Amino acid sequence: MADQVHMAKLDALAAEIRKLKVTLKEQGSSSAEINRNQAVLDKVSELQKLKEALAGDDPNRDEAFFSRQKAEREEAQKQKQADSEAQQIQMKAQEEALGSRLPLIQRKIFHLFHHVGSGPTFHYEPPARLNAKDCGFGQGDNPHPPVYVTEKWDGTTMQATSTHVFKRMDSWGKRRDGQDPADRYDLRLLAWRDKEHWRGLDFAGADPRVFEALSPHLDKLASLEEGLCVYFEAVHTDINANFKGLPSFADIRVNPAIPLHRT
Structure with missing residues (x-):
């Protein structure tokens, strides 16, 4: 083990190097410029010589330090x-305990009016007319059903009960033609409530x-009535490009449904 005088020199020189780097940084030097600074290089060289003078098994040698660091990282x-x-x-285990007792999956909310295109080419096609293809207007036993107009938020579509939180997963991908819309989505368990704490x-x-996004609302989710499922969007600065202009934005938005009857 190094004597106290030698270790005092090591500690003092290391402190000088740290102080010098702080001073250079305050003067506007970049990290690369600081590492190339001659005064820094001279002091680092002197520090290296002091370390090399230590005994081979001294824990203060660089070899011992890096060996400990590697072992700690591996552990x-x-x-x-x-x-x-x-x-x-x-x-x-939670997924198996749920089994088939999953809540009803929210289906895709269709546009009220006829539209064409997707993404940047999406637009409502004039003249304005109802989207009979997806919404079923003029068909079945009730050709003029109630219309529910919702506020649309684009984020991560989720749903939750008082004990579980799920993410809606699109199982179709790009293969959508000729398939039953009822089979499009599935649920993936993200979290569950264990006594008074949410886990996952x-x-x-x-x-x-x-x-x-969910953390501020977990107590409200836990207070939901048994058997009730809420559908919502998790919105975040980094989830959807629409929110890039809102720094540190993280929240949830429930899509409210307002029944409007056709006259």
Whole structure:
């Protein structure tokens, strides 16, 4: 082990280097410029010589430091992997416990009026007329059903009960022609309530944007009546391009339904 005088020199020189780097940064130097600064290089070289004078097994040598650092990283990675596997087992157990007792999946909300195109080419085609193809106007036993006009938010479509939070998944992808719309979506469990605590939203691999959006509302979700499911969009600065202009925006939006009867 190095004597106290030698270690005092090491500590003092290391402190000088840190102070010099802070001063250079305050003067406007970049990290690359600081690392190339001659005064910094000279002091780092002097520090290296002091370290090389230490005994081969001294824990203050660079070799020992980097070896410890590597071992700590490997141990942390092993623990992270073990935690992730344990979380996956818990999530799987919750999915199996739910079985087929999933809430009704929200289907796609269709446009009220006839439209063509998609994405940048989307537009309502004149003259204005009802979207009979998707909404069923003029067909069946009730050719003029009530119309529900909703406020549209684009985010991550989700739904929740008082005990579970789900994300709606599109199982069709780009293959949409000739398929039953009832088979388009599925639900993926994201979180469940264990006694008084929600679990899953902060698991390894979970979407931190969804966690940010839902966190302020978890108590309200927990207070939902049994058997009730709420449908909503998780909206976030980084979820949809529409919100890029809203820094640190994270919230949920429930699409309200207002019945409007045709006259």
